[in-house]
Structure formats: C-alpha cells, structure tokens
Amino acid sequence: xxxxxxxxxxxxxxxxxxxxxxxxxxxxxxxxxxxxxxxxxxxxxxxxxxxxxxxxxxxxxxxxxxxxxxxxxxxxxxxxxxxxxxxxxxxxxxxxxxxxxxxxxxxxxxxxxx
Amino acid sequence: xxxxxxxxxxxxxxxxxxxxxxxxxxxxxxxxxxxxxxxxxxxxxxxxxxxxxxxxxxxxxxxxxxxxxxxxxxxxxxxxxxxxxxxxxxxxxxxxxxxxxxxxxxxxxxxxxxxxxxx
Numbered sequence: 001x002x003x004x005x006x007x008x009x010x011x012x013x014x015x016x017x018x019x020x021x022x023x024x025x026x027x028x029x030x031x032x033x034x035x036x037x038x039x040x041x042x043x044x045x046x047x048x049x050x051x052x053x054x055x056x057x058x059x060x061x062x063x064x065x066x067x068x069x070x071x072x073x074x075x076x077x078x079x080x081x082x083x084x085x086x087x088x089x090x091x092x093x094x095x096x097x098x099x100x101x102x103x104x105x106x107x108x109x110x111x112x113x114x
Numbered sequence: 115x116x117x118x119x120x121x122x123x124x125x126x127x128x129x130x131x132x133x134x135x136x137x138x139x140x141x142x143x144x145x146x147x148x149x150x151x152x153x154x155x156x157x158x159x160x161x162x163x164x165x166x167x168x169x170x171x172x173x174x175x176x177x178x179x180x181x182x183x184x185x186x187x188x189x190x191x192x193x194x195x196x197x198x199x200x201x202x203x204x205x206x207x208x209x210x211x212x213x214x215x216x217x218x219x220x221x222x223x224x225x226x227x228x229x230x231x232x233x
Contacts, residue, residue: 035223040123042205042223043159058220090159099209100147100166103221105159 002026006091006106013081013113021076021109023091030096032074033058033103034066036087043090049074081113116141118208120224127196128232135191135227137206143167146210148182148189149221153203165189196231203228 004025013019025032030051035043045058049068063085065077074093078085088110092103117140127133139148150162163173165182173180177194193200206224 040225042118042120042225044223045220048220088157092159099211100164102149102161102164103159104161105151107156107158 004091004093004104004106006089006109008109009107011109011111013078013111015082015113017081018077018079019081019111020078021089021091021111022073023075023106024073025091025093025104026072027093027095027104028071029093029104030071031094031101032068033092033094034064034074034076035090035092036060037090037108038087046076046089078111081111083113085111086113087111116143116146116208116210116222118206118222118224120204120206120227122227123225124228124230126230126232129198130195132192132194133196133229133231135193135204135206135229137189137191137224139187139189139206139208141187141208141210143210146208149207149209150180150189150191151205151207151223153205153226155201159205162191193229196229198231198233201229201231 007022033048034046037043044060047066049055052071055066067075088108090108091106094101094103119138146167148165152160170182179192181190203226205226207221209221
C-alpha cells in the first residue's frame, strides 16, 4: 500500500528553469493538496483540488500552477523557478474535502533553486 | 482568521523525561477540528491524532496524551517517559468548516516544535 507517492525526491534547478512535481495517491481519495515547508513557517498551502476536475488557490499560489490529471494524480508546475521557491514540497490527500478528515502526506520533494 | 501558534521552537530533554508541546489556536468558529502530526528526521509527515471542538475529553495513547482546553484555546501534547525515537518536529493544525477567504476546510499548521530527546 503505497499511499501518496511524490517524484522526484530531490531536484536542483537554475533560476528560470521549469519543472513539474508529480504526485499520485492510491487510496481513492477525492481531495489533494500541495504544501511547501520552509524553516520556521510550518506548512503553507499552495494549491488544492477538492475533487477531480476542480483546483483552487491556497495561501501562496504565486509562481505555481497545478493540474488534477485524474482522481489519482495532482501535479505542481513551476514555470520559471526562482530562488524563493527553494523549499520542501509535500503533496497530501484526504478522503473528502471535509474539515474533519486528516491529511495523508507523501514523503516530500526537496527543491533547490540556484 | 484562523491561526495556530506553537511558541516552543525547540525543546531538548533527556530520555525518560516527560515533555509537553504547547499549541494555541485562534478561530471564530464554534465547530472545528485540531490535529497533531509528527515529522521524524526522515522527513515524512505522520498523522497522530484528531480532536473535534465538542470533545474536551483528554485522550491517551500509550506514552502520548493530549489535553484539549477550549476555554484557553489550547491543545497540548504530552509525551511521557520520552525516548530517542520521539525526536522529531511536531506540528499542530486547525481545520475549520470555512476559512476567512471562503475556501473550504483547509488545514492551518503551526510553525512546529523541534523535539530532541537525548540518550
């Protein structure tokens, strides 16, 4: 039972390069999320998808785009990476966009932008 | 607006000591959920517990216990007889039916407490 799988685990980009972070879950969850984790700031929501076919901005969406490819997959794209996007990125899912559901997280992607 | 404060940035204890991690939250809602997550050095985030705002009964799970006090807006986490394997970053999170921006049901995380248990 893989849960939430993120790829890649590590990535180094140069300023201006683009890349896509992949996320897939096999728990038949409806809702999926992208967070970034920075020292001293906890986890901040970038984008989320309450259900297949919908996406919405979170707290820090600037510089990112997302695609909910199907129920299982939710990707995060950086079109023109900036050093401020150096962070650890976590994908998460939960059964439904319900405030009592816990999030299940992937293992994270550590991104460095030089 | 919802907010979660974990004032203890870092805590260091010696093995077998008890330790309490503080979590204070702000919300306008009367209905909400609180969560605790653990992030060990390996980096993954592990769900520990969920508590709804109508249930103020303390919960104990092995060496872990949680004290929810609505009157002080706190949801503190105590580890009894700490072990080296408890070393991790611990996050408290709040989930309301609706956020101030109108988006539904998002988790707001505190900044985390780094717990180090020394042998």
